[in-house]
Amino acid sequence: MADLAQLIAQLGQQARVAARQLARTPAIKIDAALLAMADAIVAAQMDLLNANAADVAAAKTNKQTDALIDRLTLTPERIAKCAAGLREVAKLPHPVGQVLREWTQPNGLKFAKVRVPLGVIGFIYESRPNVTVDAAALCLKSGNAVILRGGSEALRSNTAIAGALARGLAQAGLPAHAVQLVPVTDRDTVRLLGESVGLIDLLIPRGGKSLIETVVKTARIPVIKHYDGICAVYVDKAADLAMAEKLVVNAKVSRPGVCNAAETLLVHRDVAAAFLSKAGAALLGAGVKLRVDEATRSALGALNSQHSTLISSSTKDDYRTEFLDLILAVKIVDDVAAAIDHIETHGSHHTDTIVTADAVTAEQFLAGVDSAVVLWNASTRFNDGHEFGFGAEIGISTDKLHARGPMGLEELTSYKYVVRGVGQIRG
Numbered sequence: 001m002a003d004l005a006q007l008i009a010q011l012g013q014q015a016r017v018a019a020r021q022l023a024r025t026p027a028i029k030i031d032a033a034l035l036a037m038a039d040a041i042v043a044a045q046m047d048l049l050n051a052n053a054a055d056v057a058a059a060k061t062n063k064q065t066d067a068l069i070d071r072l073t074l075t076p077e078r079i080a081k082c083a084a085g086l087r088e089v090a091k092l093p094h095p096v097g098q099v100l101r102e103w104t105q106p107n108g109l110k111f112a113k114v115r116v117p118l119g120v121i122g123f124i125y126e127s128r129p130n131v132t133v134d135a136a137a138l139c140l141k142s143g144n145a146v147i148l149r150g151g152s153e154a155l156r157s158n159t160a161i162a163g164a165l166a167r168g169l170a171q172a173g174l175p176a177h178a179v180q181l182v183p184v185t186d187r188d189t190v191r192l193l194g195e196s197v198g199l200i201d202l203l204i205p206r207g208g209k210s211l212i213e214t215v216v217k218t219a220r221i222p223v224i225k226h227y228d229g230i231c232a233v234y235v236d237k238a239a240d241l242a243m244a245e246k247l248v249v250n251a252k253v254s255r256p257g258v259c260n261a262a263e264t265l266l267v268h269r270d271v272a273a274a275f276l277s278k279a280g281a282a283l284l285g286a287g288v289k290l291r292v293d294e295a296t297r298s299a300l301g302a303l304n305s306q307h308s309t310l311i312s313s314s315t316k317d318d319y320r321t322e323f324l325d326l327i328l329a330v331k332i333v334d335d336v337a338a339a340i341d342h343i344e345t346h347g348s349h350h351t352d353t354i355v356t357a358d359a360v361t362a363e364q365f366l367a368g369v370d371s372a373v374v375l376w377n378a379s380t381r382f383n384d385g386h387e388f389g390f391g392a393e394i395g396i397s398t399d400k401l402h403a404r405g406p407m408g409l410e411e412l413t414s415y416k417y418v419v420r421g422v423g424q425i426r427g
Contacts, residue, residue: 067257
């Protein structure tokens with residue numbers, strides 16, 4: 001335990017030194033480092049794939065879920081996307097130094113509210129090695145040092161990625177300790193990171209509910225979080241049903257193991273039979289298991305006998321569950337107000353969407369659902385930093401203080417007030 005505490009303290013101290021240097025580093029030099037890191041990732045592709053293959057093989061041996069294995073797996077395409085993400089972040093405007101507001105008081109004092117880095121970010125995450133790159137890119141661009149603590153299932157992959165990133169940093173002449181990976185996955189490291197008062201300024205856990213609950217329970221420093229991604233799609237009576245089918249299938253099937261995948265489908269009673277006869281067939285044909293209320297079972301008609309192994313009666317808990325799998329809880333509701341009430345009662349304030357051609361109903365939904373991201377006629381899968389034009393994201397927050405929704409560069413900054421005078425004194 002003493003050795004672990006010493007390790008985390010050392011990482012924190014090194015990150016603190018690096019953060020001070022980054023805060024004074026010219027923007028052009030940070031962008032050069034991001035481009036060098038992208039080149040290093042591409043150059044190390046075979047090392048990354050070999051390390052990842054060992055992680056994936058171990059995950060399969062340990063009988064991990066298909067969803068986890070999907071999140072864990074690197075491919076040449078995913079590595080290329082990581083490199084592209086670094087280059088995209090390099091092109092974004094620099095947040096540090098932006099003047100948010102300026103004014104002059106009657107006594108002649110000139111005030112400016114200016115963006116500054118947070119300092120040192122602690123980032124705890126599970127199973128997605130590409131997130132290592134996203135976190136490093138965003139923290140570096142926003143002038144922060146970052147300490148990365150990945151899951152045990154991805155340690156080989158993360159180590160290989162961190163090594164490549166370090167080579168890119170060194171080539172650009174930036175401090176190697178700007179991006180550090182905790183080299184062990186002992187559970188006590190999570191607690192120790194959260195207790196690093198004075199060394200780490202913000203802790204961001206990204207993963208399953210149990211991980212985030214553990215972090216929040218033990219942390220003594222600020223934490224940004226979301227517990228669940230219980231995302232809902234509501235198909236209104238005025239929906240284009242062909243569009244709705246396409247959106248629902250995409251929201252559930254494209255990547256069921258991620259937090260912005262749909263977990264609940266709500267359908268207006270007036271279009272339930274027409275919509276579910278086709279959309280239900282498409283979902284079942286894709287292997288989705290449906291947890292349904294009695295009204296939905298009736299609307300599915302002959303599909304019940306054709307796909308009896310995939311359709312089962314829902315429980316109240318099904319509408320409060322983040323399945324992260326090819327499972328969808330379905331319920332028929334009377335109107336948009338009932339849909340809003342269901343989402344507010346059972347959802348997680350993450351991402352929810354309405355499909356409708358009625359603008360008044362859409363605006364009622366957008367105003368009534370208190371989630372980090374609400375959408376109209378678009379898949380829940382668009383709650384993503386890349387899709388928002390942020391280049392990447394370090395997480396999706398369902399908190400309301402400091403940051404909410406996809407966290408990009410601005411969410412990794414704070415501000416300070418700069419006051420300029422000519423000798424004023426206060427009477």
